[in-house]
Amino acid sequence: MHFNCSKEDLVYGVQTVSRAVSNKNTKPILSGIHLVAENNALKLTATDSEIAIQCTIEVEVIEEGSSVVPGRYFIEMVKRLPSGIINLKSSVREGMIIKYEQSEQFINGFSDEEFPSLPEIKNQITGSMPQNQFKKMVKQTSIAASNDESRPLFTGTLVEITGDKIIMVTTDSHRLALKEEFWSNSSPVIENKISVIIPTKTMVEVSRIIPDETEPLIMIGGSNQFLFKTSNITVFTRLIEGQYPSYTQVVPDPSKCTSRIRVKTKKLLEAIERASLLVRDELKEKYSLVKLSVDDNILEINSNSPELGKIHEELNVFLEGEPTEIIFNSHYLMDALKSIDEEEIYIDLTGSLSPGIIRSVENDKYIYLILPVRNT
Amino acid sequence: MHFNCSKEDLVYGVQTVSRAVSNKNTKPILSGIHLVAENNALKLTATDSEIAIQCTIEVEVIEEGSSVVPGRYFIEMVKRLPSGIINLKSSVREGMIIKYEQSEQFINGFSDEEFPSLPEIKNQITGSMPQNQFKKMVKQTSIAASNDESRPLFTGTLVEITGDKIIMVTTDSHRLALKEEFWSNSSPVIENKISVIIPTKTMVEVSRIIPDETEPLIMIGGSNQFLFKTSNITVFTRLIEGQYPSYTQVVPDPSKCTSRIRVKTKKLLEAIERASLLVRDELKEKYSLVKLSVDDNILEINSNSPELGKIHEELNVFLEGEPTEIIFNSHYLMDALKSIDEEEIYIDLTGSLSPGIIRSVENDKYIYLILPVRNT
Structure with a gap:
């Protein structure tokens, strides 16, 4: 293998695949990046067992x-090369010779026969959506997934x-x-359905590496794998096995709420955020509580900490329905509010014991539901 | 105490004093910020035992x-207040009432009688230098100080x-x-001399909080304390006791070097940086070595790692004197090169066993000396 490329293109390529470079020591070859030069293109591949x-x-x-080539080291080195043309050549020993300006490096590599080939996908459904729309979907949904690996189902994103x-x-x-x-x-059989659980980490990763454009993100779903594709990037991901909890019963009918706050x-x-600061340093989750009370088009936000003090905020709102109050974990509320770009939201409540629903006023395709905390 | 102020001014004030807020639990009052309102000004003070x-x-x-007020919490809260006028009032209980827009907070405080008064300084010398010049001096000297608290002398900056x-x-x-x-x-007795060791952390802190302007930074030196002053900021620092090693004998006469590389x-x-990457992950310092060899107006930089590979760089330089080679710890070299803004430097060498000296070509007021590592 021997090729010339621009430093900037090479940085783009290695950074794109970098998140799939394995950090585990169990299979050293997976800490590498596989380079294939053919047809005036360089294909870079990295994979751990997930993605x-x-x-x-x-x-x-x-x-x-x-x-x-060894992944982490190659990424860091390529970023530090001078701008301009870089010349890369595989050596007789396993490894690469990198030349630039008057300088030259030799990097020890791996035997490329050991690098695993990517899985075949049993195609069930194919289609696409604009990349920027995908990014927004992931931004708004990834926040509610769990990080707790002991309950793998909840770390996933259900894609239906x-x-x-x-x-x-x-x-x-x-x-x-x-x-x-x-x-x-664009499936051959348009009636095809698919319901899979994709690791949320993968969803975030795909959303990170695709540009924020209206170009299509192609998605190909199978029973064992899922695949995301742009003109120059392909991401394969394993699926999480199991039965995702039924969400349709959990989400209440928005038209039946008793208080709607705009x-x-x-x-x-x-x-x-201010109300939450009072309780930020406490490790116990129950202390990060804020109380919302609404009456007469005023939303009151209260929280207090025996140690630091107390806070009372008031906001002008528009209330349809009954005055009410409810206690939420402030972090769950903040996650939702940060993910919504629109200027105004609805908070739909039905008393202090039913879940609250947050939606944007302009767009009803997004629902964020929070269970309240009982007043103790 | 009761006053109105702009959120932006208050943020500036609390952020300026924030580094002196103590993180230790031994004296709770030192985790606070002392506020004094008088003559249409608010004076904020924070202190730990050092600064x-x-x-x-x-x-x-x-x-x-x-x-x-409790320091850390107050800083974080003030940053999150809405822009505009903030109203602060001390309450009958120890604490503050903060009002903004339609909202109100109560923050528990400390009794201000417990807050220590600042030390009297036995003035020996007074003078000033432009703030931007002080910043540059600290940028270029702080890098060679040690972080090892077990040898306190080396953590200080000798100021003569x-x-x-x-x-x-x-x-x-x-x-x-x-x-x-x-x-x-501007001392009353202009012949006064002073030679003190100031914690380098303090030097960095002063350089961080003063603006990058040509306005004077006033410095007042005493036998027990040192004081830095701008129009609205005052920093007191303790001194490090002990006899600083004599530096005049260590620094060789630049005119006597045998090789000068431009x-x-x-x-x-x-x-x-590239040569250093090869050895970055090694914990043992001796592996972060780079070898410089100069001959025929070419500077070669070599480093190698049995695990990762090897690197050979060449730079066009201008050599006066003899060809030579020398091994340095790459981190010591990088620290110096990052601190010099000028386009070109001299590296003065006298064989591979004497210290190397780095100086900027345009400015001979700065010297950075590195001990070489013996080839083993």
């Missing part, structure tokens, strides 16, 4: 071939595709986020 | 008085003032930085 990322960049191929509709759902059992969007289905998203977020 | 910072901001005083000259020196015994500047002496600062830094 595989492939990225293709333009290079000037002098001799086709392949090689595996039916016809031209895609739904993403996450929950950690204290809150639930649901977002629905149109999907451009409030400015940013003002509410700032007030909750 | 005291005082900052004055303009406020509209409604009732003069003083109070002590004689007539209109100020010298700062730091060393961790592997390298030494020395910078000399003019000083505007090289572009940034190009050299980038090459050393």
Whole structure:
């Protein structure tokens, strides 16, 4: 293998695949990045057991071939190379010779025969959606997924595709986020449905590496794997096995709430952040509570800490329905408010014991549900 | 105490004193910020046993008085307040009532009688230098000080003032930085000299909180304390006791070096950074070695790691004197190169066993000396 490429393209390529480089020592080859030079392109691949990322960049191929370089080191080194043309050549020993300006490096590599080939996907459904829409869906849903690996189901994002509709759902059992969007289905059998649980980490990773553009993100779903594709990036992910909890019964009918509060998203977020500060250093979750009370178009936010003091905030809101009050974990509220770009939201409440629902005023495709905390 | 002030001014005030807020639990009162409102100004003071910072901001005083608020919490809260006028009032209980927009907080405080008064300084010398010059001196000297608290002398910066000259020196015994500047002496007895060791942490802190302007930074030196002053900030610091090692014998006469290399600062830094990457993850310091060899106006930089590979860089330089080679700890080299803004430097060498000296080509007031590592 021997090729010339621009430093900037190479940085883009290695950074794109970097999150799939394994940090575990169990299989050393997975700490590498697989490079394949052919047809004036360089295909970079990295994979751990969860996710595989492939990225293709333009290079000037002098001799086709392949090689595996140590991932972390290669990423850091490439970032520090001088701008301009970089010349890379695999050596007789396993490894790469990198030349730039008057300088030269030799990097020890791995035998590329050991690098695992990527799984075949049993294609069930194919389609696409704009990349920027995907990014927003993931931003708004990933927040409600759990990080607790001992309950793997809750670390996943349920992705349900039916016809031209895609739904993403996450929950950690204290809150639930649901977002629905149109999907451009291009399956051979358009009636195909799919319901899979994708690690939320993968969803975030895909959303991170794709540009914020209206270009399509192609998605191919199978029973064992799921695949995301842009013109130059492919991400394979394993699925989480199991039966996702039924969300349709949990989400109440918004039209049946007894109090609907319309409030400015940013003002509410700032007030909750202040109220939450009082209790920030406490490790016990129950102390990060804020109480919302609404009456006469005034929303009151109260929290107090025996040690630090107390806070009482008031915001002008628009209330439809009955005055009420409810206690939430402030962090769950802040996560939702940060994920909504729209200026105003609704908070739909039905007494202090039923879940609260947060929605944007302009857009009803997103629902964020929080279980209240009982007053003790 | 009762006053109105702008949120932005209050943020500036609390952030300025924040580094002196104690994190230790031994004396709870030192975790507080002392507020004194009088003459339409608010004076904020924080102190731990090392350093005291005082900052004055303009406020509209409604009732003069003083109070002590919990430092960390107050800082974080003030940053999150909405822009505009904030109203602060000490309450009958120890604590403060903060009002803004339609909202109100109560913060528990401390009895302000417990807050220590600042030490009297036995003035020996007074003078000033431009703030931006002080910042640059500290940037270039602080890098060679040690972080090892078990050898307190080496954690300090030696500050020597004689007539209109100020010298700062730091060393961790592997390298030494020395910078000399003019000083505007305004002592009653102009012949006064002072030689004190100031904690380098304090030097960095002062340099951080003063603006990058040509306004004077007033310095007042005493036998027990040192004081830095701008129009609205005062910093008191304790001194480190002991006899600083004599630096005059260590620094060789630059005119007696046998090889003088003139090289572009940034190009050299980038090459050393790459060479250093090879050995970055090793905990043992002796592996972060780079070898410099100069001959025929070419500077070669070599480093190698049995595990990762090897690197050979070449830079065009201008050599006066003999070809030579030398091994340095790359981190000591990088620290110096990062602290020099000028485009070109000299590296003065006298064989591979004598210290190397780094100086900027345009400015001979700065010297950075590194002990070489013997080839083993």
